[in-house]
Amino acid sequence: MEGYLVAMATFAALYALLALGLNLVWGMTGMINLGLVGFYAVGAYVSALLTKKAGWPMAVGLVAAMLAAATAGALVALVTGRLRGDYLAIITLGFSEVVRLVASNEIWLTNGTDGISGIPGPWRGQVAPATFNAIYLVLSGAAVAIVFLAMQRVRHSPYGRVLRAIRDDDQVAAVAGKRVMAFKVEAFALSAAVLGLAGALYAHYTSYIAPEGFVPLISIYIVLALTAGGTGSNAGAVVGAFLVVFFLESTRFITAGLPGLKPVQVAAVREFLIGAGLIAVLRVRPSGLLPERLPRHAPPRTPSGGR
């Protein structure tokens, strides 16, 4: 049982990283990214390929993953940076689907739907599996702690204030002389780097990745985690992530108490609850459980809101 709990805590840590990344672009800069899982995938594949096929050490793989994801993030932001929030939502979603298509079809690079197995991990095979999992939990937890502290520093820095200004009204920020596009691209790239790091950690943890593991639903899990935990708040991001993983896995055990349902129906119920949960949170507490503790006048609005 402990092994299972350790594994779930590790997944929660990875989701927490994703939520922290999303918080940087959405909570702080006001740019929705529904294509999180695309950058997650980029990080995972880059690190997996470099460590397995080129034999480089994992630390290099992690750094390369972050750089690759950041580059992708910068490109996406350059092309879409001027778009309204609602357009950005579907574009970023489309981006993650294209990433998945490429991963499925460019077999020469990614092994296609076969996936990449046997990805090395720190001391994997040299220690007992239970020890490996414990080591990995510590590693992931450390990553979360480091990223959390970094994000907090961003939030309280002048840089963070500029980002929030852009979120609240980027025309005002532009008038105030800030190069809005540059800030947006930077924030997106930084966020993507965090997402890529999470992806690389995921690859080395499970030792197997495949395109089917990078579906848009995961982006929705993270949006839910952040919205439930508190958009704009880093602590909220982490809390929300743990809540989501707890919810997802607990439904696995509840199914034992629902004998009448077929497995596909159980899966449908689970996804249904995720979507409904997000809607409920948006209705009841649009600012989440641990909202931002900064003075704000109104919930985040895009320039042409529909009032």
Next chain:
Amino acid sequence: MIEVLQLLINGLVAGTILAVPAIGFTAIYAVLRFPNFTVASHATIGAFAGYVANTAFGFPAWAAVAVAFVVTGAAGVVNDEIVLKPLRPAGALTAAIAAVALTIVLENVIRFVWGNDLRGYDLPIRRDWQWAGIRVGPQQVENLAIAIAAMGALFLFLAFTRTGKAMRAVADNPMLAGIKGIDADRVARLVNFVGMGLAGVGGMLLGLDTSIDPLTGFRVILSVFAAAVVGGLGSIPGAVVGALTIGVAEELSLLSLAPAYKTAVGFAAILVVLTLRPRGLLGERAF
């Protein structure tokens, strides 16, 4: 050369079918001012409503399509009243996110009832018509006819009926329309009924020629959005032009891309248009 002609024909047929949900999407945008991505799951609802009408009650194709329209339209109104309407004041972005969440909810209701298996309508499988190396399926032609009929009916409705004109007024200038006594709520419900009804018809037309599953609508959402954006969000003629463009572009892309990348074409088209001509081919004026 024959190959290009075949792709062109496939593209025009696909584009005409795509136009149906694209019009629904853009009309809702014109009146309610936010992109309602639940068009995806409503297309699936329509496909399955028609499926039930066809396989459980024996309706022929055209009657099942009518059922799809009505059922999906009603679902659209209900979903909007319960979920989306209360969130619209919070802004287009919140509404858009809620729409994505709602589409997942609806998709899984369908999955709960029918599972993930592919299903086909109970219609005779007919051989294609072939001349000079070009082939067209009878079902494709029927779908084309139904799509054109739907668009024609919509045009007549908007141009000649009082409620249609009221809808256009609200889309054009909500404040002025309110001053003139037009009930915005009523118009909203109406546009949801018509818009989602069209999405449902589109979903069924997509499935008539092939098969349906809970992901039917989600697979085309990017293309639908692309069609609306390319033509100019909010413009109905724009949606038609955009859909034909996307349909043809997706098919012609097969000349150099693997078939798997068709959806990427829609994505690329959105990027190109938004960079070069953000208001779309026909601009953003509604009707």
Next chain:
Amino acid sequence: MTDDCIPMSRRTLLTGAAALALATAAPGAARAQGGPIRLGTLTPLTGAGGSYGPSMRRAMEWVASEVNAAGGVLGRKVELASEDDQTNPEAAVRAARKLIDVDKVAAIMGTWASAVTTAVAPLCWESKTFLTTVSGSDTITQLPHQGYLVRTQPNTHLQIGKLGEFLLSLKVKRVFVLGAQTPFAVPSQKRLGEVLSAGGSELIGGLVYDKDKTTFRSEIDQALKARPDMIYLNGYTPDTTVLMKELYKVGYTAGKVAQGYAVNQKLLDSLPAEVTDGTYTATPSPAVDSAGYKRLAKFLGTADLDPYSCQCHDHISLVLLSIARARGEATGTAIRDNIRKISQGNGIKVDSAVDGLKLIAQGKDINYEGASGPCDFTEIGDIVDCKIRFDRAEKTKLKQIAIL
């Protein structure tokens, strides 16, 4: 048990304490002690393999209940923990984690899709859990599984080799492959090309498609441009259904061949006869004459068993017999070290777990011959040989043409 009086010396006490400490520290130790034998089933209850998963699981549950009714394995009851792999490697990995960490099973049995098996295998060999699979992709047995994996399905090399032989016997000259995106898509094509050219025919082309689409118009156009006289549909039931409809619509009248798990009775029942008539299918041939097969058929209530249920019946039988041979040590390592001792060799031939357990209890050597075939394994876990049955669809029923 005799009432021995063992003087408890200090050394014995220390040895005993050390053994206890080791036993509780090692992951598999808890499973090795007394108490029920826990095994895991991981089959596709949903997804592309969803038509097979439930009966695969029922076959294993049946063997377990038969063995328990006859007294269990050395007096210990067999308990099964079952999960759905959803024909999806992502879901499968999480389900396998639960089986290994929470249910602490000694073996995981039944994985069907090659991508699922490839994903789950490292978890198994790292935790020293034994894995038995019905997946066919060549790369699976080439993984560094250290012996913790066997499969009862002929590998791609064997399967496609026989398919090629059969096609040559039909005198086809121009074969085109339409394959779904799977681990065996490319190796199948290569192997088929080799066999065909050696026999004077030709593999004129191949195409890999994304199986999650609902229309394949363009793929079909590409295939037909090459003017084949035989198309090999190398996919799963849902996509093959759509492909067959489109081939009919486009007026294709030449040959079609597919694997039996794709063009199965369910597909034949869902399409009109004109669409499917004349399609050849290839299926690993279970040992229909064995008593094991007959009893399983009776239990599952069908005269025509799918090969996967037969193989799963054999999976659990082999695992239980290995545990018995290891004197009740229910660990993956024990299964690995004993499976070939009961599955092949010069022992008494048995075809059921119950009979085999009786003989092992009497100290005899056995050679298990299963419902799916002789179940003799190579060093890396492949079966040594297998018969493939070829059928042809006629008026929505399958008629046997040859067994190679």
